[in-house]
Amino acid sequence: MILIKAVVDIGGTKTEIGIERKGEIIRSFKYHTPKTKKEFLTKLVQNVKLVIGKNKVKGLGVSVASAVHNGTVLNPPNLPLRNFDLEDYLCKQLKIKVKVENDANCFALAELHYGHGKDYNNFVLVALGTGIGGGIIINKKLYNAKGSAGEIGHIPLSDSKQKCGLGHKGCFEAMASGKALVKLSKKIMGKEYKAFELVNMSKKGNKKAGKVLSEISGYLGIGFSSIVNILNPDAIIISGGLRDSAPYMLKEAKKVIKEKSMAKVDIKVSKVQREALLGAATLI
Numbered sequence: 693m694i695l696i697k698a699v700v701d702i703g704g705t706k707t708e709i710g711i712e713r714k715g716e717i718i719r720s721f722k723y724h725t726p727k728t729k730k731e732f733l734t735k736l737v738q739n740v741k742l743v744i745g746k747n748k749v750k751g752l753g754v755s756v757a758s759a760v761h762n763g764t765v766l767n768p769p770n771l772p773l774r775n776f777d778l779e780d781y782l783c784k785q786l787k788i789k790v791k792v793e794n795d796a797n798c799f800a801l802a803e804l805h806y807g808h809g810k811d812y813n814n815f816v817l818v819a820l821g822t823g824i825g826g827g828i829i830i831n832k833k834l835y836n837a838k839g840s841a842g843e844i845g846h847i848p849l850s851d852s853k854q855k856c857g858l859g860h861k862g863c864f865e866a867m868a869s870g871k872a873l874v875k876l877s878k879k880i881m882g883k884e885y886k887a888f889e890l891v892n893m894s895k896k897g898n899k900k901a902g903k904v905l906s907e908i909s910g911y912l913g914i915g916f917s918s919i920v921n922i923l924n925p926d927a928i929i930i931s932g933g934l935r936d937s938a939p940y941m942l943k944e945a946k947k948v949i950k951e952k953s954m955a956k957v958d959i960k961v962s963k964v965q966r967e968a969l970l971g972a973a974t975l976i
C-alpha cells in the first residue's frame with residue numbers, strides 16, 4: 693500500500709509543495725506564486741514532479757485560495773486563473789489522482805481529522821487572518837455546494853462603508869478581519885497595530901488597545917451569531933493567522949452570541965499546524 697501523498701497549498705503570494713505521510717508533512721518547500729497563468733501552471737507541474745521524485749504517491753491534494761467547484765478554480769482575486777479546471781489539468785500532466793479544494797475548506801478538513809473537529813459532528817471553521825474564510829462540516833463531511841459554501845467572511849454585517857478584499861461594504865471580513873483590526877487601531881489609537889501588539893498592550897492595561905480588541909470582538913460575535921442561527925453547529929473553531937490572539941478577542945463576542953443566537957455553541961481555537969497541507973492530503 694502506498695502511504696505517501698503529494699500536497700500543495702496555493703496562496704496569493706506563496707505556494708508550498710510537500711509530501712504527507714500519516715498526518716505529517718515530512719518535507720516541503722515554498723516559492724513565489726507566479727503572476728501569469730502560463731508560468732503558474734508550468735512551475736506548479738515542475739515543482740510537484742520535483743517533490744515527488746522517484747517516489748510512488750497515492751495522489752496529489754491541492755489547497756487553493758479560491759472558490760472551487762468539482763476541481764474548477766472559479767474566480768480567485770489573487771491568482772491568474774479564471775474558471776479553470778485545475779484538477780483535470782494536473783491529472784493529465786502528472787498522471788496521478790488529483791483533488792483540488794478551497795483553502796479554508798482544507799483547514800476545516802484538517803480540523804476534522806486532527807483537531808477539535810474530531811469531537812464534533814457539525815462545526816464551522818473560521819479562518820481569521822488578513823481576511824476571513826470559512827469551511828462548513830456537516831455530519832463529519834465538508835459542505836461545498838456549488839463551490840462557494842462557507843464564504844462566511846462575506847456575510848453582510850454592518851451599514852459601514854468599510855470594504856473587504858472583494859470590495860463589499862460592511863461584510864464580516866470588512867468589519868472583523870485582521871485588516872479591519874489594523875484600520876480600527878489607527879482610528880482609535882492614531883497608529884496601526886497588529887493583533888498580537890494590541891493583546892500585549894491591553895494586558896499591560898492600555899485601555900485604547902482593549903477598546904480596539906473589544907470592538908472587533910463585538911463584530912466577531914455578530915458574525916458568529918449569524919452562523920449559529922443558520923447552521924446550529926456544535927462548535928465554531930477559529931484558525932488562521934490571528935488564532936493566537938483570538939482567545940483575547942472573545943469576551944465581547946460571547947456576550948453578543950448570547951444576545952443574538954438561537955442556540956448555544958462551543959467556541960474553540962484550533963491547535964492544528966500546517967492545516968492547508970494536511971487538509972489537502974485528506975482529499976486523497
Ligand SMILES: [Zn+2]
Pocket residue numbers: 845846847856857858859860863864865866
Ligand atoms: Zn466581503
